[in-house]
Amino acid sequence: MFLELRQVAFSYPQKTSPAVIGINLSLKKSGITAIVGPNGSGKSTLTKLMLGILPASEGQIYLEGRNITEYSLAEVGRQIGYVFQNPDLQLFCASVAEEIAFGLVNQGCDVATLEERVNFYLDYFELAAYRKSFPLHLSQGEKQRLAIAAVLANEPEFLILDEPTNGLDAYRKRLLEEYLHKVAELGRGILLVSHDIAFVDRMAERIIVLANGQIQSDSNQRGEGYLCY
Numbered sequence: 001m002f003l004e005l006r007q008v009a010f011s012y013p014q015k016t017s018p019a020v021i022g023i024n025l026s027l028k029k030s031g032i033t034a035i036v037g038p039n040g041s042g043k044s045t046l047t048k049l050m051l052g053i054l055p056a057s058e059g060q061i062y063l064e065g066r067n068i069t070e071y072s073l074a075e076v077g078r079q080i081g082y083v084f085q086n087p088d089l090q091l092f093c094a095s096v097a098e099e100i101a102f103g104l105v106n107q108g109c110d111v112a113t114l115e116e117r118v119n120f121y122l123d124y125f126e127l128a129a130y131r132k133s134f135p136l137h138l139s140q141g142e143k144q145r146l147a148i149a150a151v152l153a154n155e156p157e158f159l160i161l162d163e164p165t166n167g168l169d170a171y172r173k174r175l176l177e178e179y180l181h182k183v184a185e186l187g188r189g190i191l192l193v194s195h196d197i198a199f200v201d202r203m204a205e206r207i208i209v210l211a212n213g214q215i216q217s218d219s220n221q222r223g224e225g226y227l228c229y
């Protein structure tokens with residue numbers, strides 16, 4: 001298993017009830033899984049636990065068989081690409097092109113590959129006209145596309161995307177879907193957190209429903225009303 005959670009719970013300080021509790025979950029390295037559930041059901045908290053951003057209050061989380069507490073955040077980041085729910089928290093470079101190049105430069109990517117990849121992602125996500133712009137001056141949908149492009153450009157083995165369709169119009173959503181399907185076809189794993197039921201319906205082969213911090217259902221089956229939460 002790529003990720004394994006055993007009896008995981010997490011409580012935010014000064015909160016009386018836990019944000020997530022009793023989570024047992026295994027994720028393979030391939031395939032598209034979605035986590036859905038009402039506001040405040042613990043979806044983002046769960047993804048932050050999987051990334052080691054938050055420490056579990058109870059239970060264990062294993063990444064490729066090793067306890068997540070044994071990894072640095074940078075080590076987890078090399079294995080799991082994470083698109084934040086709010087792109088403003090993710091974007092920090094001086095220009096759009098630098099934002100896409102940042103992870104690749106850190107990986108020691110050679111100049112020719114770097115240029116090719118940055119140009120590819122600028123083109124695919126229709127950001128080429130903004131390559132020299134300051135990322136935080138883009139529109140919400142452009143920022144969202146940039147945040148996604150910057151993570152995809154690193155070509156991580158596994159991707160976690162928190163509300164990736166936020167701010168995207170129907171056409172850009174379709175482009176994202178096509179790209180994520182291609183990523184999945186390459187054998188890489190994708191975990192989507194989303195309220196966008198039509199998007200989840202088209203993308204995910206496994207759907208985990210969270211309610212009150214607990215897994216309410218976890219299914220590959222698509223029975224009638226499976227997404228009514």
Ligand SMILES: Nc1ncnc2c1ncn2[C@@H]1O[C@H](COP(=O)(O)OP(=O)(O)OP(=O)(O)O)[C@@H](O)[C@H]1O
Nearest residue numbers: 012013015019037038039040041042043044045046
């Ligand atoms: N930094 C924080 N400090 C205190 N409580 C928090 C914090 N972040 C989240 N919570 C609480 O933890 C619970 C789970 O929140 P979380 O953001 O994980 O839910 P979610 O399912 O992702 O919600 P949404 O669909 O609105 O994004 C909620 O009750 C929320 O108020």
